[in-house]
Amino acid sequence: MIMPMKILEENLNKKVSLLLKDNRILEGILTGYDEYMNMVMDSVDEIGNDVNKKLGTVIIRGSNVVRISPA
Amino acid sequence: MIMPMKILEENLNKKVSLLLKDNRILEGILTGYDEYMNMVMDSVDEIGNDVNKKLGTVIIRGSNVVRISPA
Amino acid sequence: MIMPMKILEENLNKKVSLLLKDNRILEGILTGYDEYMNMVMDSVDEIGNDVNKKLGTVIIRGSNVVRISPA
Amino acid sequence: MIMPMKILEENLNKKVSLLLKDNRILEGILTGYDEYMNMVMDSVDEIGNDVNKKLGTVIIRGSNVVRISPA
Amino acid sequence: MIMPMKILEENLNKKVSLLLKDNRILEGILTGYDEYMNMVMDSVDEIGNDVNKKLGTVIIRGSNVVRISPA
Amino acid sequence: MIMPMKILEENLNKKVSLLLKDNRILEGILTGYDEYMNMVMDSVDEIGNDVNKKLGTVIIRGSNVVRISPA
Amino acid sequence: MIMPMKILEENLNKKVSLLLKDNRILEGILTGYDEYMNMVMDSVDEIGNDVNKKLGTVIIRGSNVVRISPA
Numbered sequence: 188m189i190m191p192m193k194i195l196e197e198n199l200n201k202k203v204s205l206l207l208k209d210n211r212i213l214e215g216i217l218t219g220y221d222e223y224m225n226m227v228m229d230s231v232d233e234i235g236n237d238v239n240k241k242l243g244t245v246i247i248r249g250s251n252v253v254r255i256s257p258a
Numbered sequence: 259m260i261m262p263m264k265i266l267e268e269n270l271n272k273k274v275s276l277l278l279k280d281n282r283i284l285e286g287i288l289t290g291y292d293e294y295m296n297m298v299m300d301s302v303d304e305i306g307n308d309v310n311k312k313l314g315t316v317i318i319r320g321s322n323v324v325r326i327s328p329a
Numbered sequence: 330m331i332m333p334m335k336i337l338e339e340n341l342n343k344k345v346s347l348l349l350k351d352n353r354i355l356e357g358i359l360t361g362y363d364e365y366m367n368m369v370m371d372s373v374d375e376i377g378n379d380v381n382k383k384l385g386t387v388i389i390r391g392s393n394v395v396r397i398s399p400a
Numbered sequence: 401m402i403m404p405m406k407i408l409e410e411n412l413n414k415k416v417s418l419l420l421k422d423n424r425i426l427e428g429i430l431t432g433y434d435e436y437m438n439m440v441m442d443s444v445d446e447i448g449n450d451v452n453k454k455l456g457t458v459i460i461r462g463s464n465v466v467r468i469s470p471a
Numbered sequence: 472m473i474m475p476m477k478i479l480e481e482n483l484n485k486k487v488s489l490l491l492k493d494n495r496i497l498e499g500i501l502t503g504y505d506e507y508m509n510m511v512m513d514s515v516d517e518i519g520n521d522v523n524k525k526l527g528t529v530i531i532r533g534s535n536v537v538r539i540s541p542a
Numbered sequence: 543m544i545m546p547m548k549i550l551e552e553n554l555n556k557k558v559s560l561l562l563k564d565n566r567i568l569e570g571i572l573t574g575y576d577e578y579m580n581m582v583m584d585s586v587d588e589i590g591n592d593v594n595k596k597l598g599t600v601i602i603r604g605s606n607v608v609r610i611s612p613a
Numbered sequence: 614m615i616m617p618m619k620i621l622e623e624n625l626n627k628k629v630s631l632l633l634k635d636n637r638i639l640e641g642i643l644t645g646y647d648e649y650m651n652m653v654m655d656s657v658d659e660i661g662n663d664v665n666k667k668l669g670t671v672i673i674r675g676s677n678v679v680r681i682s683p684a
Contacts, residue, residue, distance in 0.1 A: 190298075256315060467530060469515075475576055475582050539601040
């Protein structure tokens with residue numbers, strides 16, 4: 188039995204892929220999170236519906252997150 | 259009377275199918291969950307509206323989940 | 330005066346029909362529930378917008394439920 | 401000053417009309433409710449966008465309710 | 472500084488107009504409310520997108536309310 | 543460091559512009575608010591998608607608010 | 614491990630870009646926030662779907678925020 192928060196911890200400082208409710212995907216290094224699954228990522232590439240962006244550091248509100256996976 | 263959380267426990271380390279609010283289906287091994295129905299799955303195949311993906315390990319936020327069934 | 334949870338209790342191990350927010354209908358035997366109206370059903374037939382499925386055992390998150398009725 | 405819950409109490413065992421967020425209307429006898437405005441109705445006629453149904457007893461989750469009025 | 476609840480109190484037994492999230496407007500006499508902004512109105516005219524209705528007494532769940540104004 | 547509630551306080555009895563989730567804009571004098579960002583405005587002009595309205599006093603439920611700015 | 618709130622603190626009085634759920638982007642100086650991620654920004658440029666606006670000071674309700682990044 189692995190707690191979801193434990194997987195976040197194991198992926199600290201590693202590259203993850205984050206799917207948001209609006210279908211955006213953010214790929215970057217997971218550098219932090221809190222108990223609401225608010226997250227901090229570095230070196231972020233955002234893959235949107237129309238356009239991709241380089242974003243650097245990003246804070247994501249947890250309520251927008253669908254799934255997180257190691258990238 | 260079977261509690262929903264008890265069914266999750268019985269399906270630990272087994273293959274489950276998870277329907278998300280955006281109509282995605284994730285199939286994989288359920289390796290963990292918490293009291294918010296946040297889940298961890300391994301060896302995940304994502305069956306989306308347009309495209310399928312192999313995702314490996316995935317954390318899913320419980321608020322996106324519609325139903326879970328043994329696969 | 331009948332409490333909603335009392336009706337759930339009376340329908341344990343009986344066939345119910347469950348309408349979800351995305352318009353899916355799940356029909357099956359109600360085998361469990363909790364205080365959030367998360368539910369467990371067995372021998373489930375899912376009647377979707379496009380396609381029907383046999384699902385066996387299913388956990389449904391209460392936040393997706395619109396109405397429950399004996400079937 | 402009349403509390404909303406008091407009006408529910410006054411309509412117990414009377415016919416009410418219930419508008420849901422998805423535009424369905426449920427008409428039937430209000431036989432119960434709880435503090436979340438989850439409700440129990442008997443002899444329910446459901447008036448949907450496309451089709452009407454006879455439903456008998458129904459539990460409705462309060463979070464789907466827009467308005468309740470004596471019918 | 473006027474608290475929003477104070478304005479509700481001042482409009483008790485007066486005609487108000489209530490805009491709901493689904494764009495319906497309910498006009499009628501405000502006869503009650505609670506701390507969740509659930510409301511009771513009497514002699515209600517509902518002005519919908521397609522059709523108007525006379526509704527008499529209505530309970531409105533606060534979570535559907537956008538704005539309230541004296542009518 | 544300025545707390546959001548402090549800015550509301552500074553704008554009491556001044557003209558503000560309020561954007562709602564349904565894209566309506568309300569312009570008027572901010573006369574009150576509470577800790578949920580429920581607000582009271584006077585002399586309100588509502589700028590909707592199709593039509594503008596003069597509304598006088600308005601209570602706005604905070605959950606519908608996107609942003610507030612001095613007007 | 615960096616907490617999301619710590620990143621907000623580090624960006625106080627710096628230019629940030631804020632993506633909202635309705636796809637608007639607000640760019641301006643972050644001058645404050647609270648524990649709900651309600652935010653205060655100064656010298657805000659709003660980049661909407663159809664039109665851009667100069668907004669000056671803005672309070673943003675946290676529940677509308679998708680992501681924040683240094684701009």
